[in-house]
Amino acid sequence: MLNHDYCTKDVFNTNFFKDFRKTMTDREKEIIKDFRKCNFQEMFEFFQAESERRKAATKDEKLAKKNENEALVKEYGFCMIDGHKEKIGNFRLEPPGLFRGRGEHPKMGMIKRRIGASEVSINCGKNSKVPTPPPGQRWKEVRHDNTVTWLASWVENVQGQVKYIMLNPSSKLKGEKDHIKYETARRLDKVIDKIRATYRDEWKSKEMRVRQRAVALYFIDKLALRAGNEKDEDQADTVGCCSLRVEHVQLHRELNGKENVVVFDFPGKDSIRYYNEVEVEKRVFKNLELFMENKKEGDDLFDRLNTQVLNEHLKELMDGLTAKVFRTYNASKTLQDQLDKLTDGDATVAEKLLAYNRANRAVAILCNHQRSVPKGHQKSMENLKEKIRAKRDAIDDCESEYHDLKKAAKRGSVKEKVNADKKGKQLERLKEQLKKLELQETDRDENKTIALSTSKLNYLDPRISVAWCKKNGVPIEKIFNKTQRTKFLWAIHMADENYRF
DNA sequence: TATCTTACTTAGTAGTATTGGG
DNA sequence: CCCAATACTACTAAGTAAGATA
Secondary structure, three states: OOOOHHHHOHHHHHHHHHHHHHOOOHHHHHHOOOHHHOOOHHHHHHHHHHHHHHHHOOHHHHHHHHHHHHHHHHHHOEEEEOOEEEEEOOOOOOOOEEOOOOOOOOOOOOEEOOOOHHHOEEEOOOOOOOOOOOOOOOOOEEEOOOOOOOOEEEEOOOOOOEEEEOEOOOOHHHHHHHHHHHHHHHHHHHHHHHHHHHHHHHOOOOOHHHHHHHHHHHHHHHHOOOOOOOOOOOOOOOOOOOOOEHHHEEEEEEEOOEEEEEEEEEEOHHHOEEEEEEEOOHHHHHHHHHHHOOOOOOOEOOOOOOHHHHHHHHHHHOOOOOHHHHHHHHHHHHHHHHHHHHOOOOOOHHHHHHHHHHHHHHHHHHOOOEOOOOOOHHHHHHHHHHHHHHHHHHHHHHHHHHHHHHHHHHHOOHHHHHHHHHHHHHHHHHHHHHHHHHHHHHHHHHOOOEOOHHHHHHOOOHHHHHHHHHHHOOOHHHOOOHHHHHHOHHHHHHOOOOOOO
8 A cells, every 4th residue: 555645644554553563473573663664665566566467467367367257256246035046246255454444534554354254144044055164164153134134244343343245236125125215205205395394484493402403404405414423433523414513614694795604614424525605594594603602613513413313303204204315305306307407309319418417417516426536637638628629620621621512513513412412421420529529528527526426326216317218219328337227127117208206 | 311233325446347549 | 459548346434224222
C-alpha cells in the first residue's frame, strides 16, 4: 500500500505498527521499535513486479488463468436452495490485509487477520452435505437455520462484526426481497399526502419531541436524508438526519436572494460530504432556531429524537414504513417524473438515452451519490472536444462538396445525380455522428462526480426503466448491463409499457 | 430504556475485462 | 489489430433496522 494515500496518515501508520509489533517475537520487538526506520520498499517492489508480470502474461497464460478461475466459481460459487441452484454473491473469505476504513476512521491500518475454518460457521439444510473444511481443520459450528439467508459467517477481528456469505442479487430470494421493497415504497405513495399534511401540522405541536420528529421527517422526505443511527466512538464520525449536530446546520434568514435558508454541511455515509443550501418553510426555520437555542457545538440538533423513536412513529403511519422507505420512494418517484418530463417520443435512441441518464442523474443528486473524478477525465474531455472539432471540419468539407455535386447533377447525367445522392447520405451520416459526440460530451461532463449506478442498483424500481424502454423502443441492454439484467429479471418479466410506479 | 447482537441493504473503489476507433 | 478509454466485477466497509439482553 506504499503508493496509497492511507500511508500519509499518522493514524494509519500508528495502528499498523502497533499491530505489526504484536506479531513479532521478543527479539524482534527489541530491534524493531520505530516505524520511521522501517523500509518496506523491497516488498513493495516485489508485489509491483508481480502485478507487471500478470499484465505482461501471454494470451495463453491469461486464458489459463481465466479457466482456472471459472473452475473455482463452478465448484464453489453456487448453492442449492429450495431445490434450485443459485449463484452465491461472495463465496470467498475476506483475505488478511490492512483495514481500510473510510474517512477519518480511528482503526485504519489495523491488521485484518487471516480466518481459519475454526472461526467459520456453516448454515445449511439439515439433510444437505456439509461442506468439507480444509484438511485437519473443523468448522466452528454447523447449524441449520432456515429463518436466515446466510450460508456461512465469521467474526472479523478489527471491528468485531459478523461477516456473511450470502446469495447473489440474481437469486430468487434477493429478487423477491427487492420486489417487496419497491412495493412498500409504492404503498407509501398512497398515503404520502396525508403523512405530509400531518408532519406539517406537527411543526406547531406543543410537544418538543413531536416538533423535532416532524422537522426531521420533513428533511428525510424532502432531502432524502438517511435515518442517522447512533455510532460508536471507534468509528468515523459521520451522521444522518437523526444524528445531526448543531455544527452541521447553519441558519440564514436570507442567503443569495433566498429566504429561510438552511445550509447543511456534514459527513454522511462513507464520509461523503453532504452540502446543500435549502430554502425551507418559515415554520421549519423557526423550529430549527428553537432546537438550537442554548446549544453548543457537539450537541444533538434533535435531542428528543433517535431512529428507533422515529421508526416506531412511522410504523403507525403505515405498515412496514421506516425512514429508508422515503429514500426509495422519492428516488423512484423522481425517476418516473423526470422521465415523463424529459422524454421526447420522436427523439432518436441516443437522445432518449441522454434523457434517461439525466433522469437518473437527478436521482443521484437527490441521494448525494458521489464518486471521485475518474482518472484522466480532463484528458478524455479534451480528446472528445478534438474529435468534435474534427467532425465539424469534415462536415464543412462534405457540405461544400455536396453543394458542388448538386449543381453538377442539375444539368448533368444520371451518374452525377447518383454521386450527389451519395454525398448527401454521407453528410447525413456525419451529422448524426456529430450529434452523438456532442451528446456524449454533455453527458460525460455532467457525470464526472456523480455515481449513477448506486441509485440504479438500489433505489430505482427497475420496472420504471423496463416500461420506459418498452414504450420508447429503447433496447433494455442500453440501460441495464448483463449483471443488472440478471438482477432485475423479475422486473423485466413483470412490467409492460404501461407500468407506473 | 439503553445497549448489544444479528442480518440484511447500500456504498464507493480498485483492479480486470472489454470495446471501439485509428 | 492495437491500445487507450471505458465498462464491469469483485470486494468489503458502512449503513439501516429489528429483536434480544442487560
